Amino acid sequence: MNLDLILLPSLVNLVFVLILSPFFDGFTRKIRALIQSRLGPSPLQSYYDILKLMGKEDLKSTINPLFRLSPYLSVISIGMASLLIPITGLIPPLNFWGDIFLFIYIITVVGIAIIITASASENPFAYIGASRKMMLHLSVEPILAVALITGAINAHSFKIGDIVTWYFLNGPNVSMLLATVCVFLSLQALIGKIPFDISEAEQEIAEGVLIELSGPKYACVKWANMSRQVLFCLVFSQIFIPWPFTDSLIINTIIAFVKVTVIVFMSTLIEALNPRLRIDQALKYNITLAVFSLTSIFLALIGV
Amino acid sequence: MEVYYLYVSFILLATGAVITAFLKNKSISGFFASFFTFFSSLCLVLLAVEVLLSKKTIIAEIFTLKPLINSSLYLAVDSLSALFILIIALISSSTIIFSKAYIAVYDKLSPRGFYPSMLTLFIASLGVVCTADLLFFILFWELMTLSSWFLVIYKNDNKAALKAGIQYFIATHVATAFLILASVLVYSYSKNFSFLEIKEIFNNLTVNKPVFSHFIIFCVFIAFVTKAGVLPFGFWLPNTYPQPPSSASSFFGGVMSKLGVYAFLRFFLSVFTVYENTEIWGLITAFAGVFSIFVGTIAALTQDEAKRLMSFHAIGQVGYMLLGIGVGLYFIKINPFLSVAGFIGGIFHILNNSIYKSLLFLNGGSIFYKAATTDLNNVSGLIKVMPLTAITALVGSLSIAGVPPFNGFVSKLLIFESSIWAGIERDVWFLIKFIFIVFGILSVFISAITLASFLKFINSAFMGKLKGVDEKKGKIPLLMNIPQLFLASLCIILGIFPVLPLEFIYQAIVLSLNMSLPAFHEIFNSNIAGFSVNLCKDCEAGAWFPIFVMLPLAVLTLLIFSFESYAKSKKREVETWYGGKEHDPEEVTYSGHSFYQPFKSIVSFRIGSIYFKGFYPEKIPPVKFKVPECFLKIFNVDDWIFYPIVSKFRDLISFIERFYSSLIRKYITFFIFGIMLILFLFFYLYGVKL
Numbered sequence: 001m002n003l004d005l006i007l008l009p010s011l012v013n014l015v016f017v018l019i020l021s022p023f024f025d026g027f028t029r030k031i032r033a034l035i036q037s038r039l040g041p042s043p044l045q046s047y048y049d050i051l052k053l054m055g056k057e058d059l060k061s062t063i064n065p066l067f068r069l070s071p072y073l074s075v076i077s078i079g080m081a082s083l084l085i086p087i088t089g090l091i092p093p094l095n096f097w098g099d100i101f102l103f104i105y106i107i108t109v110v111g112i113a114i115i116i117t118a119s120a121s122e123n124p125f126a127y128i129g130a131s132r133k134m135m136l137h138l139s140v141e142p143i144l145a146v147a148l149i150t151g152a153i154n155a156h157s158f159k160i161g162d163i164v165t166w167y168f169l170n171g172p173n174v175s176m177l178l179a180t181v182c183v184f185l186s187l188q189a190l191i192g193k194i195p196f197d198i199s200e201a202e203q204e205i206a207e208g209v210l211i212e213l214s215g216p217k218y219a220c221v222k223w224a225n226m227s228r229q230v231l232f233c234l235v236f237s238q239i240f241i242p243w244p245f246t247d248s249l250i251i252n253t254i255i256a257f258v259k260v261t262v263i264v265f266m267s268t269l270i271e272a273l274n275p276r277l278r279i280d281q282a283l284k285y286n287i288t289l290a291v292f293s294l295t296s297i298f299l300a301l302i303g304v
Numbered sequence: 305m306e307v308y309y310l311y312v313s314f315i316l317l318a319t320g321a322v323i324t325a326f327l328k329n330k331s332i333s334g335f336f337a338s339f340f341t342f343f344s345s346l347c348l349v350l351l352a353v354e355v356l357l358s359k360k361t362i363i364a365e366i367f368t369l370k371p372l373i374n375s376s377l378y379l380a381v382d383s384l385s386a387l388f389i390l391i392i393a394l395i396s397s398s399t400i401i402f403s404k405a406y407i408a409v410y411d412k413l414s415p416r417g418f419y420p421s422m423l424t425l426f427i428a429s430l431g432v433v434c435t436a437d438l439l440f441f442i443l444f445w446e447l448m449t450l451s452s453w454f455l456v457i458y459k460n461d462n463k464a465a466l467k468a469g470i471q472y473f474i475a476t477h478v479a480t481a482f483l484i485l486a487s488v489l490v491y492s493y494s495k496n497f498s499f500l501e502i503k504e505i506f507n508n509l510t511v512n513k514p515v516f517s518h519f520i521i522f523c524v525f526i527a528f529v530t531k532a533g534v535l536p537f538g539f540w541l542p543n544t545y546p547q548p549p550s551s552a553s554s555f556f557g558g559v560m561s562k563l564g565v566y567a568f569l570r571f572f573l574s575v576f577t578v579y580e581n582t583e584i585w586g587l588i589t590a591f592a593g594v595f596s597i598f599v600g601t602i603a604a605l606t607q608d609e610a611k612r613l614m615s616f617h618a619i620g621q622v623g624y625m626l627l628g629i630g631v632g633l634y635f636i637k638i639n640p641f642l643s644v645a646g647f648i649g650g651i652f653h654i655l656n657n658s659i660y661k662s663l664l665f666l667n668g669g670s671i672f673y674k675a676a677t678t679d680l681n682n683v684s685g686l687i688k689v690m691p692l693t694a695i696t697a698l699v700g701s702l703s704i705a706g707v708p709p710f711n712g713f714v715s716k717l718l719i720f721e722s723s724i725w726a727g728i729e730r731d732v733w734f735l736i737k738f739i740f741i742v743f744g745i746l747s748v749f750i751s752a753i754t755l756a757s758f759l760k761f762i763n764s765a766f767m768g769k770l771k772g773v774d775e776k777k778g779k780i781p782l783l784m785n786i787p788q789l790f791l792a793s794l795c796i797i798l799g800i801f802p803v804l805p806l807e808f809i810y811q812a813i814v815l816s817l818n819m820s821l822p823a824f825h826e827i828f829n830s831n832i833a834g835f836s837v838n839l840c841k842d843c844e845a846g847a848w849f850p851i852f853v854m855l856p857l858a859v860l861t862l863l864i865f866s867f868e869s870y871a872k873s874k875k876r877e878v879e880t881w882y883g884g885k886e887h888d889p890e891e892v893t894y895s896g897h898s899f900y901q902p903f904k905s906i907v908s909f910r911i912g913s914i915y916f917k918g919f920y921p922e923k924i925p926p927v928k929f930k931v932p933e934c935f936l937k938i939f940n941v942d943d944w945i946f947y948p949i950v951s952k953f954r955d956l957i958s959f960i961e962r963f964y965s966s967l968i969r970k971y972i973t974f975f976i977f978g979i980m981l982i983l984f985l986f987f988y989l990y991g992v993k994l
Binding site (some may be wrong): 014054055058060063066072075076079083097098108112120124125127128142145146149153158211283298 | 727737865881883894
C-alpha cells in the first residue's frame, strides 16, 4: 500500500463530492429554471447560500446535545462514502479497508444522522419527515444492495475496486446491465429528489426534517443533500458504467466529471417534469423494483 | 489448578443464593448478591482468559453415579465454553449490580423472590456451559428453566405475567421432553451419558441407522431452537421476556436464549459427528434462522412497547446466529474456508448480541425506573433527565443494527459475506446457491429494518418533549448507569478491535470440531487495525479495517467542526415552530405508534379471522376441531364396552338381589337345608355310621 496512491485519490474524491457538489446543485437549478422559462441563478449560487447560512444565527429549539452534533455527521459520512468510489482509477482509496457492506452502511449513517437531527428537534413535522425518510431508506437500500451483490457474484469479491476492475475488463454483461437499470430507476429515491423528496416536502410538512434547522446546521444538512446527489451519480457512473478508464489520474477525473454532469442533467429532467409521489406509492414502487432486481442475481448465477 | 476458579465461583454464587433467600431488606440483599456475583465473575474471567490463552481443555470429574447409571458429573471447559463463561461473567455482574438499585421500583414485592432465583439462574447457566455429560446437562438445563420461570412470575399479582409464565413453562418443558427423548435414545446405544462416548457411538449410528440418527438430531434441534426462541417454536418469547424485572430480562435476552445456541453448537460440533448429511441440517438451520430474522424483526417494527420490541429483536438476532452457523454446517465438507467464516460470524454475533441486547434491556429498565412504564406512546424526551441512558441506548441500537464501527457490524459482515459467497461455490446445486444468496440479501434488508425499529425506540423514548416522567424519582442511580456504560464501551471496543475475539472464536471452533481446517492466517489476513477475509484459498473477498477507516473520519470531523467554530454564528434558544400556529406540545405529539404507519400497513394483513401484524399473528383465536361422529365413537370406550357390560352385570346382580331382599326366611330355610345336605353328603362320603 503506497500512501501516495491513497492520499491523492482521497483528496480528489473528497473535493469532487464535497467541494464540487454545490456547483452541481447550481447546475440543476439553472437547468430547472430554463425548463420553467426562467432566467435562474448563477451556477455558483449554492456556494453563496452555504457561505451565507454558515454565518447566520443558530436557533436552538432544544437542549438535546444530539441536535447539536448530528447535522455535521451527515456531511462527514458522505465524505467517508466518497472514499469508496473509484474516480481517479479503477481502485478507490479505501478499497483495501472496506467493501460494499461498509459502503451500504455508511450511506445508512447519513440517513441516521438526518433522522436523529429531525427527531431531536422536537418538531412534529420533523418527526413525520424522519419517519418517511427511514421508510424510504429501507425500501431503497435493498435495490442498491442487490445491484452491488450482483457485481460481487460476477467479480468473486466484495470489494468495490475488484468489482469495477472485473466489469471494466470483461465488458458489459446481462446481469450487470439489469442491475444498472434497477439502480437508475431508483436513483431519484437514492438522491432524495422529486418524485421521492417526500421527507422534505415543502408544501405538505414544511420541509419536514429540516424545519427547525438554521444557520450552520441548515447549511450542513443542505450541503450533505447536495453531496449525496453527486455521490449517487458517481456510484451509477463509476461502478455500473465504468467506461472509459485510462491510466491518467487527471483524465479519469475529467471523464468522471463529464459523466456525472450528464447524469445530473438526466436526473434534473426527471425532477423538473414529475410530481411528488405519496409515501405509500413510493414504497410500493421501491419494493416492486427490489423484488424485480433479484432477477439480476439469478442471471449472475447463470453466468451471463 | 484452574478448575478451582470454577469451584470458587460456584460456591460463591450458591452462598449468595442461600443468604439472599433469608434477607428481607432490599438494599442488604442486593449488596450481598452483587458482592458474591461480582467476585464469582472475577474468578470466571480469570478462568476463561487462562483457558483461551493456553488453548487447553480443563477436565474434572466431580462425582460419579457409576454403580447406578453410567453417568458422572464431568466438567470440561474448552475454548468454546470459555467464551460463554466470559459472557456469563460479564452479563451476570452487570445485571446484578443494576438490580441493586433497580429492584426498589417494585416496592410491594420482596427481594426474596428475585435474588435467589437470579443467582440460581447464574449457577445453572454456568453448569450448562461447563458439563460434558448429557444427564447433568439436562439437569442444569432444567434448573435454568425453573429458576428463570420463577423470575418470569416474580410479579405474581400481574395476570399477564402469570399467563406468560404458564406459556413459558409449557413450551420449555415440551422442548425438554424432546431433549430427554433424544438422550434416552442415545443412551440405549451408547450405554453412557458422556459426550465423548456419545460421539463415538454416533459415528456408527450415522452409518448403520441413518434415519434413527436423524431423528435424534431432530429432537435435539427442536429442544434448543425452542429455548433460543427461533420462530415458530419461539412463540412464547415475546410474551415472556417483558414480564420479569428488566435486569432479569436482560440476562434472559443476553445469555439464556444464547445458551440455546451454545447447546446447539456444542451438539452439532462436538457431540454429533460431521458427516455427509450434516449439510441438510445446515440448510434447515439457515432456513429456520432466516425465517425468524424476517418475521421476528418485521413484527418488532410494529410494536409500541419497548421491552416487547426488544424481545422480538431477540428472536430476529438469534436468526442471524443460526444463519451463520447454518452456512458453516452446510459448507464444512465443501469449502472449509467459507464454513469457518460462517461459524465465526455466527459465534461472534452471539458474543456481540449478548452484550448489546442486555444493554438495551437495561436501558428499558432505566426507562421503567423513571417513568413506571415502557410503553413508547407514553414516554418521550427522556434524554433530558437521563442523558447517559440515552447515549448508551443509542450505542446499543446502532450496534444491533450493525452500523460501523460498532461490534454488530463485524459479525453481520461475516454472516452476509459467507451466505452470499455460497453463490460462487462450484459444487453446489443451483437452487441452493440462489437460496443462500436470497438469505443473505434478506438479512441485509432486515438489518435496515432493525435500524428503523430501534430509531423508533430512540426517537420516541428519548427525543422530543419531556413526557411521562415520575417527578418523585430522582436521577438514575450511579449503580444503574455503570453497567450500561460498561456494556456500551464494550460494544465500541469490540467493534474497533475485532481481531482478538475472532482469533479466540476460531480457536474454539477448531478445538471443538477436531478436524483439519485452514489456519487462521489463511482465512483472515489480519493485523491490529482489522482483517480481510479469504472465503476460498487465496481469494480476498472482503475487508474491514476499522482503525484505518476511522482515520479519515476523524480528519473530516476535525475539519468540519473547526469550520463551524470558525463561522462563529450566534446561538439563540427558541420555541418549537409549529408552522406559524400556536399549539400545546401535547396536542401535536407524534407518538411511537405513528412511526412507519404506511410501511406497517404494507406488512400487515388478515388471513381468515387471524390478523397478521408484521407477518406475526397478533391474536390466535382458540382452535376448534370438529371430528366426525363415528370417529368419536371409536374412542368413546365407555359407550360401546364399559356401559353395556356394566348394565348387563347390574341386571344379573339385581336378579340375584331379589332372593336376598324378599325372602329372608326362605333364605334361612335354604341355609339350614343346605347345611343338612352338606353334612349328609359329608357323612355319606366318609362312611360314618349314624
